[in-house]
Amino acid sequence: xxAVKATPKAEVTIKKDWCKGCGICVHYCPKGVLAMSExxxxxxxxxxxxxxxxxxxxxxxDFAVSLRRIQ
Amino acid sequence: xxxINVENLRMQKLPHIWCPGCGNGIxxxxxxxxxxxxxxxxxxxxxxxxxxxSSRSPGYLNFNTLHxxxxxxxxxxxxxxxxKPKMKVFIVTGDGDCTAIGGNHFxxxxxxxxxxxxxxxxxxxYGMTGGQASxxxxxxxxxxxxxxxxxxxxxxxxELAKAAGATFCGRATAAHPxxxxxxxxxxxxxxxxxVVEAMLPCPIGFxxxxxxxxxxxxxxxxxxxxxxxxxxxxxxxEELKGKFVxxxxxxxxxxxxxxxxxxxxxxxxx
Numbered sequence: 001x002x003a004v005k006a007t008p009k010a011e012v013t014i015k016k017d018w019c020k021g022c023g024i025c026v027h028y029c030p031k032g033v034l035a036m037s038e039x040x041x042x043x044x045x046x047x048x049x050x051x052x053x054x055x056x057x058x059x060x061x062d063f064a065v066s067l068r069r070i071q
Numbered sequence: 072x073x074x075i076n077v078e079n080l081r082m083q084k085l086p087h088i089w090c091p092g093c094g095n096g097i098x099x100x101x102x103x104x105x106x107x108x109x110x111x112x113x114x115x116x117x118x119x120x121x122x123x124x125s126s127r128s129p130g131y132l133n134f135n136t137l138h139x140x141x142x143x144x145x146x147x148x149x150x151x152x153x154x155k156p157k158m159k160v161f162i163v164t165g166d167g168d169c170t171a172i173g174g175n176h177f178x179x180x181x182x183x184x185x186x187x188x189x190x191x192x193x194x195x196x197y198g199m200t201g202g203q204a205s206x207x208x209x210x211x212x213x214x215x216x217x218x219x220x221x222x223x224x225x226x227x228x229x230e231l232a233k234a235a236g237a238t239f240c241g242r243a244t245a246a247h248p249x250x251x252x253x254x255x256x257x258x259x260x261x262x263x264x265x266v267v268e269a270m271l272p273c274p275i276g277f278x279x280x281x282x283x284x285x286x287x288x289x290x291x292x293x294x295x296x297x298x299x300x301x302x303x304x305x306x307x308x309e310e311l312k313g314k315f316v317x318x319x320x321x322x323x324x325x326x327x328x329x330x331x332x333x334x335x336x337x338x339x340x341x
Contacts (some may be wrong), residue, residue, distance in 0.1 A: 020092070022285075022286040024092060024290060044208040063086075064076075065073065
């Protein structure tokens with residue numbers, strides 16, 4: 001039986017202009033949704049893993065991460 | 072944004088000026104969420120600040136805001152509160168602004184028990200002016216004015232506030248943003264002088280000089296070395312060495328300044 005892929009609970013978007021690349025959101029994401037990109041800014045790597053816990057939004061010091069619930 | 076109400080922010084002023092990984096943004100975001108949770112109207116909230124990194128905060132908040140002179144945030148806020156007692160006043164101040172330049176204002180406002188909420192952004196250093204040691208720089212840490220480590224002991228603001236007469240004291244770190252939020256909510260609900268200390272990482276001004284690593288390492292350091300107040304009561308002094316106690320320290324109502332003042336006026340009018 002093929003592994004059932006979890007459906008993401010929320011959609012993460014990152015404002016690249018506001019992100020200063022501190023890496024705090026990547027550290028506090030429990031599912032590894034976020035990663036640092038080559039130009040040292042946060043990027044969404046595994047969007048399907050998101051559980052919508054909201055850590056990234058709360059921990060981002062730059063108001064650069066925002067979540068949207070997926071119905 | 073799911074948890075942050077963008078109407079509380081002046082979006083046209085963002086992104087803010089703080090360095091990458093600065094904890095001020097985390098505490099600022101907690102403050103906006105706390106005000107949202109309290110359900111205050113935008114017009115009835117006033118944010119007052121002094122000078123420093125943290126004191127840039129009101130510029131990004133969409134409430135009544137007052138950016139004042141160095142150390143005098145509490146003095147201006149006292150005047151504002153007396154003139155408009157219905158206003159919910161939050162003071163955003165830094166460790167240097169509040170405990171050095173504004174130290175006397177702080178202890179006397181606590182003594183009066185005037186209904187103000189001080190949110191102390193403690194980043195252990197004077198960040199904006201170039202990394203000088205503040206009264207809250209921990210003993211032995213390096214700063215531009217203490218190149219071989221500071222030989223002064225740092226303030227424990229919780230003890231200071233409690234001794235001076237504050238009726239609500241609480242501390243949290245940037246690694247516990249939900250605790251900062253809930254402490255601010257409780258502080259606002261307390262009728263009297265409330266102090267919330269937010270211990271924040273300053274990776275550029277403080278961390279780099281003390282070789283504490285980048286923003287993530289500093290956040291881990293705050294997380295690993297913090298102990299809840301309930302747990303700390305069962306620990307010995309030896310075990311608590313180098314740890315920060317977080318949580319609600321003190322919450323005991325006392326006569327509030329403006330209420331007492333109004334009573335005098337009412338009495339004399341008779």
